[in-house]
Amino acid sequence: MLTINNLHVKLEDEPREILKGLSLSVKAGEVHAIMGPNGSGKSTLSYVLSGRDGYEVTEGSVAFKGEDLLAMDANTRAAKGVFLAFQYPIEIPGVATMQFLKVALNAQRKARGEKELSIPDFMRFVKERAAKLNISQEMLKRPVNVGFSGGEKKRAEILQMAVLEPSLCVLDETDSGLDIDALKVVADGVNALRSPDRAMIVITHYQRLLDYIVPDFVHVLSAGKIVKSGGKELAHELEANGYAEFVEKV
């Protein structure tokens, strides 16, 4: 589904390189966890995959379902099935969450040449997904992320994911800011979306999340490169020993 090959990325207006030859291959149905110290480039990777401006790819390639992902606009990528759950979700004052979901879903369906959902169908669909994530009707009426608590923002991101039904989900520290109960709810929501034709990249600092969302692979990202890959037990090792081993290598 996703093949990242020798990816080098720098900021557009700074010479400093952030990703320094990152390679990763993700197949449909797989869940990959990415862990790594602060500032190692995890969020940068998620932004480059989802098409944010301000980054320059100097070398390497990213193929998504056989197409050149880097050549597409952010909205095209979304319509093709890329979704990023933000580490820091953005507020959009005055735009009700329900409205946002409707506009986003319809924009994607339009781009794919599908028909818009009828209003009653859309409402039923969203309400059902929201209920599973313990998101109230009241919250759906509030403007996108405005005045949401840290945990509410993360739950709202997963709701968006559940409504948009992407094929590649990138979750950037979705567990941060969640209390233990919310973590379970969110993890259940994510697990419900696991399917043989959907892949996930889960960025996290904590083993705890991976107890609920059990990954097929764990990768350590340090100083812009994947320095170690393994199975789910690698997360336990990291939890016990920290990143010292990898940071020193650089």
Added chain:
Amino acid sequence: MADQDTIDLVKTIEVDKYKYGFETDIESDYAPKGLNEDIVRFISNKKGEPQWMLDWRLEAYRAWLHMEEPTWAKVHYPKIDFQDLYYYAAPKSMAAPKSLDEIDPKLLETYAKLGIPLKEQEILAGIRKQGEPSHLDDEGNEIIAGRVAIDAVFDSVSVVTTFKAELAKAGVIFCSISEALREHPELVKQYLGSVVPQNDNYYAGLNSAVFSDGSFVYVPPGVRCPMELSTYFRMNAKNTGQFERTLIIADKGSYVSYLEGCTAPTREESQLHAAVVELIAHEDAEIKYSTVQNWYPGDAEGKGGVYNFVTKRGDCRGARSKISWTQVETGSAITWKYPSVILRGESSRGEFYSIAISNGRQQVDSGTKMIHLGKNSSSRIISKGIAAGRSDNTYRGLVSAHRKATNARNFTQCDSLLIGDQCGAHTVPYIESKTSTAQFEHEATTSKISDDQMFYCMSRGLSQEEAVALIVNGFVRDVLQQLPMEFMAETQKLIGISLEGSVG
């Protein structure tokens, strides 16, 4: 066909008018170019007006000759040659339609293209099954839209008014002002110019002399108008000024909600639009007046477009009366417009909700005046200015309290949103208070659409333009919610369209 037109037209013009030398122009339904007393007479005659109306117009014309064009607004445009304009244009085939069947199908088509059904059966047929929601509001609540009565004005002439019979049953008069002059002259005579006098300002003076048509509404005491009233203005003829006059009277304890929509075709030359709107609310009456203005704004280089110089004023004449202006200004090359409320009645209330969008080379100088004369009168102003492209967007507002307006209260909030870095937004508040008991509050903010917001929306599948439209619609939400439900969805789309090309 042309011959028939000529014959029809000759019939409508009294023989003695020929001496003014209009023969050569008879074939077209224009008044000759330029402005003088004969043109004023021509218009009045064409409409079959009573003598007092002609005298009133002439008085206005003579006053206008001595008035000066205002220059204090932050707008720039080449000097208008008032002699190089037509002051009257009527669609040829329909000098005086009696019913819908007599209307040129091309006209009906034009309105259909604009999404405005004029045939009542079409309006009824177009309505969803009873109880079926028409759309979602922004919070996901299902909205069931009601019916709207429409008065359509094409160039200088009112084409048709729908749902007349049903309104008449409730005692509501809704017709063109020309018809009101014929059918209800006493009402027109009593109220016309009582809020905006002939010599009020340069453009109002001009309008008083040459106004061609517009809408008239009278709601009798204690009546709640059973449906939304709406007028659609369409400016079509070349080099023609459009001067409508709207007069709305809400008698004691009545309520009416009225919406005007405006469009004009793309033209290289600029067109002048100088309308006057007068509202009168008696004791305990309420008038809600909404405008969705989408005149042609000119091209990206500032060529063409409508000059929109409009005087709108409401008079809260009775105690506890209320007048609320809501405007969505997306079009026009230049907008010069300050819908105002005179808060004469004790405990009367004035509101002004405004969305003013400027893009390309548009110039907007708009705002309101709240003039507190009555005790305990209150007013509220929410203005949302959005500037994009190389446009200039100024909010200019006056809040004043007379010595007798004890405990007058005003709350003003002006928010500006900038898109790109070549546009300008300005806020010019004037506050005058002659009573120490008045409480006036003013808040203002200026912000930009952030890259983060744009990326967030696009990562969810919205195109750049869809993202801007969504963020702007969020920014103006407080004002949008003041519009009648029936027009909300359309207006949201219009906001998106008017910002096309503002990014990237």
